[in-house]
Amino acid sequence: MTECLFCNMGAGKTPVDKLHDDDRVFAIRDIHPRAPVHFMVIPKEHIPSAADIGQEHGPLLAHMFQVAKQVAQEEGIADKGYRLTLNVGEYGGQLIYHIHMHVLGGRRMGPEG
Numbered sequence: 001m002t003e004c005l006f007c008n009m010g011a012g013k014t015p016v017d018k019l020h021d022d023d024r025v026f027a028i029r030d031i032h033p034r035a036p037v038h039f040m041v042i043p044k045e046h047i048p049s050a051a052d053i054g055q056e057h058g059p060l061l062a063h064m065f066q067v068a069k070q071v072a073q074e075e076g077i078a079d080k081g082y083r084l085t086l087n088v089g090e091y092g093g094q095l096i097y098h099i100h101m102h103v104l105g106g107r108r109m110g111p112e113g
Contacts, residue, residue, distance in 0.1 A: 006098040010044040021070050024063050027071050027103075034062045036106030037082070039073045041068050047099040050086045077105030078081075 008014040010026055019039055020027035030038040041064045047053065053061065065084070072078040082105030088093040 004046055004098050005044050005096060006100065007044075007046050010042065020067055024092070025067050027067060028031060030102065035083075035104035035109070037072075037077050038102065038104050039071060039075070039099045040102055042098065042100040048097045049094060050088045050099055051111045053099070058087070060113075064101050068101060072103060072105060075105070080104065081109075 005014065009016045009028065016028050018028055020041075023044070023074065025041055025043050027039050027041045030040055041062055045060065047057065057091050068082075068084060069078065071080050081101055085102045085104070086099065087102070
């Protein structure tokens, strides 16, 4: 595996301001926000894409959703709602091949697609 930006962030090799950090995941603000609040929940385990998720990843995915909810509450967007997205592959807009969940809120979201 080549150097992974998100693996380095999770391991503390690349300094980044974290909104959340535990033994399984961390959350950071997106550097190119598409909404007033835009952060990502990123597992520390290297999984290239959501297409690589297996049944064994169920507890990790559940934890990612729980952390997204917690940080959304802390960021003040939980009551009105927010969008969760996972980009998969080139046509899905995936730029970094390490699974990550985008959380967007702070404004009304239009339809996607």
